[in-house]
Amino acid sequence: MSVTVRVPAKVNVQLAVGPARPDGYHDLANVFLAVGLYDEVTVTPADDLRVTCEGPDAGQVPLDRTNLAARAAEALAARYGRSPAVHLHIAKDIPVAGGMAGGSADGAGALLACDTLWGTGASREELLDICAELGSDVPFSLVGGAALGTGRGEQLQPLEVGGTFHWVFAMAGRGLSTPAVFREFDRLGEGTGIPAPVASRDLLDALAKGDPDALAATVSNDLQPAALSLFPELADTLAAGRAAGALTALVSGSGPTTAFLARDAQSAATVAQALAASGTCRAVRTATGPAPGATVVHVAHA
Ligand code: C5P
Secondary structure, three states: OEEEEEEEEEEEEEEEEEEEOOOOOEEEEEEEEEEEEEEEEEEEEOOOOEEEEEOOOHHHOOOOOOOHHHHHHHHHHHHOOOOOOEEEEEEOOOOOOOOOOHHHHHHHHHHHHHHHHHOOOOOHHHHHHHHHHHOOOHHHHHHEOEEEEEOOOOEEEEOOOOOOEEEEEEEOOOOOOHHHHHHHHHHOOOOOOOOOOOOOHHHHHHHHHOOHHHHHHHOEEOOHHHHHHHOOOHHHHHHHHHHOOOOEEEEOOOOOOEEEEEOOHHHHHHHHHHHHHHOOOOEEEEEEEOOEOOEEEEEEOO
16 A cells, blocks of 8 residues: 655745744744645555655755654654554655755655554644644644744644735755754844744735735745845845746745745746746746645555
């Protein structure tokens, strides 16, 4: 038997970051929107836990036990007192180390795939608990849609979205490490003396209305100065997208993928074409959001 799960990428339409906490994490008000770029995780029984990966960025994906997919299988197996002997195959389309929760997607995907393969019957709450142990963004990868994440981002509240948003994503020539971007945020003193992060009421209203102009006017990313400090060339990509007619341009999460909101599909195609021709990025993709969370798309009985 094998089980395949499809999991979306995310963009943060608001990422409000508080000062560093004693445990090293930062309190967030993190408004996640899942977008239609997907990884697929296929699990099959095997002699030993093993991870393989295909896709243009596959060479950058760790295949050892540090891979979130492997850690998810181990965590679920440990909870149910069984062996995590499975082959996890990742068909990767989400950029690696890109600020779009690609690693988190693989963790959530492997968890749901193993749960289905093993018939553990874990509750949604149990799966979400394991996701939160794996990483701050992993619960959202399971849930999808749109949600406000508080705490370190793992405590989710689903959000209403009243329409489809059209996005363009520009992939950078190299990755950025999330911990490094948070360290740079601290070094720049970005969190010093600021109040506790809260979600913007106007932004939540814009999402609920499905209004791209209102959303464009309210998006924000407190990690953007830190990402730009570590990767100054991203400013050129942001400028190229704005010049091509994007309603707004921002760094996605901890970056370095940049995200451009367009008014409609046609405008997204125009922005995508201009970005591809600008020479300021490695690849360009369009995608719409919200997208569904981790979903079983195929079960094969051998
Ligand atoms: O939770 P996750 O393992 O994905 O976080 C990766 C790193 O990102 C953490 O070790 C920490 O350095 C940083 N982080 C943070 N505050 C958050 C989430 C992540 O400082 N709320």
